[in-house]
Amino acid sequence: xxxxxxxxxxxxxxxxxxxxxxxxxxxxxxxxxxxxxxxxxxxxxxxxxxxxxxxxxxxxxxxxxxxxxxxxxxxxxxxxxxxxxxxxxxxxxxxxxxxxxxxxxxxxxxxxxxxxxxxxxxxxxxxxxxxxxxxxxxxxxxxxxxxxxxxxxxxxxxxxxxxxxxxxxxxxxxxxxxxxxxxxxxxxxxxxxxxxxxxxxxxxxxxxxxxxxxxxxxxxxxxxxxxxxxxxxxxxxxxxxxxxxxxxxxxxxxxxxxxxxxxxxxxxxxxxxxxxxxxxxxxxxxxxxxxxxxxxxxxxxxxxxxxxxxxxxxxxxxxxxxxxxxxxxxxxxxxxxxxxxxxxxxxxxxxxxxxxxxxxxxxxxxxxxxxxxxxxxxxxxxxxxxxxxxxxxxxxx
Amino acid sequence: xxxxxxxxxxxxxxxxxxxxxxxxxxxxxxxxxxxxxxxxxxxxxxxxxxxxxxxxxxxxxxxxxxxxxxxxxxxxxxxxxxxxxxxxxxxxxxxxxxxxxxxxxxxxxxxxxxxxxxxxxxxxxxxxxxxxxxxxxxxxxxxxxxxxxxxxxxxxxxxxxxxxxxxxxxxxxxxxxxxxxxxxxxxxxxxxxxxxxxxxxxxxxxxxxxxxxxxxxxxxxxxxxxxxxxxxxxxxxxxxxxxxxxxxxxxxxxxxxxxxxxxxxxxxxxxxxxxxxxxxxxxxxxxxxxxxxxxxxxxxxxxxxxxxxxxxxxxxxxxxxxxxxxxxxxxxxxxxxxxxxxxxxxxxxxxxxxxxxxxxxxxxxxxxxxxxxxxxxxxxxxxxxxxxxxxxxxxxxx
Numbered sequence: 001x002x003x004x005x006x007x008x009x010x011x012x013x014x015x016x017x018x019x020x021x022x023x024x025x026x027x028x029x030x031x032x033x034x035x036x037x038x039x040x041x042x043x044x045x046x047x048x049x050x051x052x053x054x055x056x057x058x059x060x061x062x063x064x065x066x067x068x069x070x071x072x073x074x075x076x077x078x079x080x081x082x083x084x085x086x087x088x089x090x091x092x093x094x095x096x097x098x099x100x101x102x103x104x105x106x107x108x109x110x111x112x113x114x115x116x117x118x119x120x121x122x123x124x125x126x127x128x129x130x131x132x133x134x135x136x137x138x139x140x141x142x143x144x145x146x147x148x149x150x151x152x153x154x155x156x157x158x159x160x161x162x163x164x165x166x167x168x169x170x171x172x173x174x175x176x177x178x179x180x181x182x183x184x185x186x187x188x189x190x191x192x193x194x195x196x197x198x199x200x201x202x203x204x205x206x207x208x209x210x211x212x213x214x215x216x217x218x219x220x221x222x223x224x225x226x227x228x229x230x231x232x233x234x235x236x237x238x239x240x241x242x243x244x245x246x247x248x249x250x251x252x253x254x255x256x257x258x259x260x261x262x263x264x265x266x267x268x269x270x271x272x273x274x275x276x277x278x279x280x281x282x283x284x285x286x287x288x289x290x291x292x293x294x295x296x297x298x299x300x301x302x303x304x305x306x307x308x309x310x311x312x313x314x315x316x317x318x319x320x321x322x323x324x325x326x327x328x329x330x331x332x333x334x335x336x337x338x339x340x341x342x343x344x345x346x347x348x349x350x351x352x353x354x355x356x357x358x359x360x361x362x363x364x365x366x367x368x369x370x371x372x373x374x375x376x377x378x379x380x381x382x383x384x385x386x387x388x389x390x391x392x393x394x395x396x397x
Numbered sequence: 398x399x400x401x402x403x404x405x406x407x408x409x410x411x412x413x414x415x416x417x418x419x420x421x422x423x424x425x426x427x428x429x430x431x432x433x434x435x436x437x438x439x440x441x442x443x444x445x446x447x448x449x450x451x452x453x454x455x456x457x458x459x460x461x462x463x464x465x466x467x468x469x470x471x472x473x474x475x476x477x478x479x480x481x482x483x484x485x486x487x488x489x490x491x492x493x494x495x496x497x498x499x500x501x502x503x504x505x506x507x508x509x510x511x512x513x514x515x516x517x518x519x520x521x522x523x524x525x526x527x528x529x530x531x532x533x534x535x536x537x538x539x540x541x542x543x544x545x546x547x548x549x550x551x552x553x554x555x556x557x558x559x560x561x562x563x564x565x566x567x568x569x570x571x572x573x574x575x576x577x578x579x580x581x582x583x584x585x586x587x588x589x590x591x592x593x594x595x596x597x598x599x600x601x602x603x604x605x606x607x608x609x610x611x612x613x614x615x616x617x618x619x620x621x622x623x624x625x626x627x628x629x630x631x632x633x634x635x636x637x638x639x640x641x642x643x644x645x646x647x648x649x650x651x652x653x654x655x656x657x658x659x660x661x662x663x664x665x666x667x668x669x670x671x672x673x674x675x676x677x678x679x680x681x682x683x684x685x686x687x688x689x690x691x692x693x694x695x696x697x698x699x700x701x702x703x704x705x706x707x708x709x710x711x712x713x714x715x716x717x718x719x720x721x722x723x724x725x726x727x728x729x730x731x732x733x734x735x736x737x738x739x740x741x742x743x744x745x746x747x748x749x750x751x752x753x754x755x756x757x758x759x760x761x762x763x764x765x766x767x768x769x770x771x772x773x774x775x776x777x778x779x780x781x782x783x784x785x786x787x788x789x790x791x792x793x794x795x
Contacts, residue, residue, distance in 0.1 A: 023768070024471070024786075061597045081779060086736075088777070
């Protein structure tokens with residue numbers, strides 16, 4: 001009897017172990033997640049990608065240079081799963097309404113470090129400054145956006161609305177720091193260069209964006225951005241150039257989000273509605289890269305749903321704050337790829353638009369004004385089934 | 398510093414031993430006329446009483462292998478030896494003894510001094526303990542020997558909420574009283590406390606383990622750890638423990654309070670064929686309001702082990718071999734706060750279920766086979782990391 005019960009127990013145990021589908025949990029399909037590499041990286045590039053991934057996850061502490069004032073302690077806390085951020089890590093930037101350059105740099109501008117190490121006081125917005133809040137964007141596919149040529153960006157621009165379609169996108173031009181290498185195909189204007197990353201397209205490239213983020217988000221200085229955000233004095237680098245470059249490479253080589261269920265008729269219908277009501281005039285479906293130093297990113301067509309240009313989004317989205325040549329009411333068209341996976345990095349909810357104020361895709365559409373007012377009005381006049389198809393399409397991105 | 402302490406204590410033992418009459422080192426300081434408590438575990442190890450030498454030496458080894466996957470990413474087969482632990486005890490005189498525990502962990506590659514204390518008996522209710530002390534918070538910390546458990550991993554909550562294995566230099570009292578059916582015990586110690594790594598660590602979350610600084614006390618204020626345990630011969634043991642102290646950094650004016658409340662239970666039923674044990678702990682830590690919210694000011698976690706003996710017979714020449722099956726359920730919430738920006742809850746928790754089958758050829762050794770399914774949710778509450786792993790472990794006293 002004892003031997004029999006032992007036998008039964010062992011059999012039952014193994015049956016329980018092996019009968020469960022998730023006995024060794026499977027990963028999600030590639031189109032269900034945002035992280036992962038672009039295809040075709042070399043062995044050496046994959047090694048650098050891994051180093052960058054590890055650095056991206058590093059949690060900084062006092063000993064490794066965090067703060068003393070900061071917004072967050074790691075890259076990953078703003079971009080969980082390489083997706084969009086949460087109000088918890090939404091940044092505040094302050095300045096003034098004109099485009100004369102930030103007049104509050106000597107008072108800690110442009111970014112508010114709203115948290116601090118014990119014993120230190122966090123920064124506060126100086127009197128007289130205007131400000132805007134920026135929810136962290138997704139990281140995926142950034143390498144493709146990096147290598148869109150200036151010529152292609154200018155080809156999409158129509159600052160004077162010559163084609164009379166109410167859309168008058170224009171690039172953000174600004175001076176760039178000395179440590180940045182100008183793109184070979186750069187088309188400057190009055191010593192200013194086309195900027196493309198960030199909510200107001202204030203960053204020239206991913207190195208610019210990343211060095212700034214370490215400095216302004218975490219209080220980590222590098223030899224690129226050596227001014228401490230708390231003391232406003234130059235200090236020794238707290239992160240090596242190698243590590244920072246690894247993170248830049250990681251961001252460059254994260255894959256582009258993969259659209260799901262592309263053969264679904266509802267989604268195909270949603271894409272038609274998207275184009276018919278004019279969304280695609282700014283959220284350009286297809287762009288291509290120029291020559292890129294990373295082979296797999298060179299001269300590739302991709303589908304980000306952005307034109308990388310600034311557009312007047314109306315008074316409702318005018319926060320009274322600007323960067324470089326952008327007006328206070330102008331925002332860069334955000335890429336829509338990965339939109340349907342946003343909630344998987346935002347804690348199961350949506351926080352859309354530049355400051356996360358839209359809690360659903362439809363709410364985001366309805367917040368469009370300015371150049372997009374005409375399109376928003378068209379959306380409102382759609383039938384319920386057309387609206388549903390459009391939302392389903394956007395969710396498939 | 399720690400090695401100086403060991404040498405000092407060993408030297409003291411040698412001296413005192415020379416003064417004492419020749420008696421077995423294994424004479425127990427604990428009162429064997431009463432029921433044993435979890436706090437007696439360190440004196441109930443098999444090596445105690447094995448011989449009549451002035452010094453008893455023993456230990457245990459814990460080794461395992463595992464194979465698993467996290468969200469589809471397979472970990473491959475890995476081998477680990479979480480613990481190779483040596484005990485040494487000696488009776489100093491008829492009222493004093495010394496016990497030490499030194500462990501090598503393959504994960505960290507470090508040798509760790511876990512316990513090195515002299516116990517002196519004044520009365521069975523009043524015993525003095527001084528040295529490096531295992532803080533009596535929960536039950537697992539003092540009763541952590543791998544051969545006592547049918548699970549390969551230590552409980553999540555008992556290692557990441559309560560910082561097991563957790564010891565500090567200090568001094569205190571312990572004792573117990575009772576009769577043949579009941580026993581009531583207490584422990585109360587003042588020890589060194591935590592440093593500010595509790596809220597400044599590369600995990601990015603509040604973690605007492607990160608702030609353990611056994612041999613230094615920057616704050617100048619002692620930490621209190623106390624426990625009261627009540628055991629009934631039939632109903633089992635219930636313990637309530639409390640820790641209160643401060644954390645600080647060297648020379649820093651800022652400090653924060655730390656408090657831990659833990660409740661533990663263990664009981665054997667059905668003629669020792671059913672064992673239920675578990676503990677739950679609640680941690681409170683002062684976090685500056687201007688600091689990042691990933692460091693929570695409240696944590697809570699616990700586990701319960703249910704083990705049943707399905708066979709107790711002679712197997713392969715072992716006369717009293719046992720085959721057990723069981724399950725561990727565990728949960729640890731590392732941040733019970735809410736986001737200031739949204740008033741939504743902060744997640745950052747981990748939960749696991751671990752079915753097991755084990756073979757105990759005798760009371761000293763155990764071969765364990767576990768399957769562990771664990772889910773870890775980040776602080777935003779995004780889809781969890783799911784890990785499943787098969788674990789085969791062997792633990793034995795020697």
